[in-house]
Amino acid sequence: MTAVPDPPARTLHGRRVLITGGSRGLGAATARRLAAMGAEVTITYRQREDDAAAVVADCAASTPGARAEPLDLLDEDSVRSLFERITERDGSLDLVIANAAATAFKPLLDLKMHQIDKTFTITVRHFLLIAQLAFPLLQPRGGRIIAVSGADTVGYIPGHGLLAAAKAGMETIVKYLACELGPQGVTAVGVLPGYIDTESIRLMAGPFHDKLLAAEEQTHPLRQAATPDDASEAIALLCLPEARWLNGQIVQNDGSGLFAYMGRFGQAWAMVPDGQVMPDTTDAPMLGGDAPH
Numbered sequence: 001m002t003a004v005p006d007p008p009a010r011t012l013h014g015r016r017v018l019i020t021g022g023s024r025g026l027g028a029a030t031a032r033r034l035a036a037m038g039a040e041v042t043i044t045y046r047q048r049e050d051d052a053a054a055v056v057a058d059c060a061a062s063t064p065g066a067r068a069e070p071l072d073l074l075d076e077d078s079v080r081s082l083f084e085r086i087t088e089r090d091g092s093l094d095l096v097i098a099n100a101a102a103t104a105f106k107p108l109l110d111l112k113m114h115q116i117d118k119t120f121t122i123t124v125r126h127f128l129l130i131a132q133l134a135f136p137l138l139q140p141r142g143g144r145i146i147a148v149s150g151a152d153t154v155g156y157i158p159g160h161g162l163l164a165a166a167k168a169g170m171e172t173i174v175k176y177l178a179c180e181l182g183p184q185g186v187t188a189v190g191v192l193p194g195y196i197d198t199e200s201i202r203l204m205a206g207p208f209h210d211k212l213l214a215a216e217e218q219t220h221p222l223r224q225a226a227t228p229d230d231a232s233e234a235i236a237l238l239c240l241p242e243a244r245w246l247n248g249q250i251v252q253n254d255g256s257g258l259f260a261y262m263g264r265f266g267q268a269w270a271m272v273p274d275g276q277v278m279p280d281t282t283d284a285p286m287l288g289g290d291a292p293h
């Protein structure tokens, strides 16, 4: 059993949460964290029923009522029948966390049409369907939709063009949901993690993963590579009623890794050992002084 350190106060006591893709990675860590905060958690899985059952056991140890449901986001009927079951059984939800994702990591010109269709089906078409089906369950309780986006919408990541395009669509849907559902008491927010050390990123990075991990540990402002549990912290904050005024925001949950990455040249300078003279830039044309213009 994976324990969540120092469980926070049971601030989500009595809340019903649906998390798509909760069998592993960020979804599993979020499920465990929210259950530790008192939420009654339903996770979905596509293939890994056993992994999902293990996550449910961890969650149920914190808060009774945890369960796992099959869901294939490529299949419209599967999405509809999930919500039929939830409606029949519970009749309401407080939080829906759209976390599950799958795509093909390839340069844009190498993508096949079916890969484009599948990525947009999971991330855009059926995210919107989830919002439509969840709304009547969320509305009576003033609930919230939380969509998990990714760093590839704000910076280039090799092979991520397709997923980034779909996630950018998802982010836009979040902003429109915020405006359209807000007057009816339902809020929507996006969360945008940076690197998270999950199975899928290890698969994506292949032989380069060790380098990627080392780069995070050496250059990230927090000097570590985020674990799924780390990344779940901000999602838990977004689940609190007090996050209502973040309606429509895409909250970067990357420990400032993306901003720091853009400042890598400055960081290289900061690593000049103490006592070593910094490069003399007084003659640089952009810095004024006596330099010719």
Ligand SMILES: NC(=O)c1ccc[n+]([C@@H]2O[C@H](COP(=O)([O-])OP(=O)(O)OC[C@H]3O[C@@H](n4cnc5c(N)ncnc54)[C@H](OP(=O)(O)O)[C@@H]3O)[C@@H](O)[C@H]2O)c1
Pocket (backbone or CB within 6 Å): 020, 021, 022, 023, 024, 025, 026, 027, 044, 045, 046, 047, 048, 049, 051, 071, 072, 073, 074, 098, 099, 100, 101, 102, 122, 148, 149, 150, 151, 192, 193, 194, 195, 196, 197, 198, 199, 200, 201, 228
């Ligand atoms: N890892 C990162 O560095 C990172 C960074 C930024 C954003 N994100 C985002 O964070 C979220 C979680 O990422 P992760 O790395 O934790 O994911 P992951 O480890 O790859 O887990 C994916 C989850 O989605 C489920 N899933 C896959 N295909 C599905 C389908 N067709 N229908 C329904 N469920 C499906 C999987 O179910 P099974 O286990 O049953 O296959 C699993 O539970 C994703 O939205 C991802 O884009 C990740």
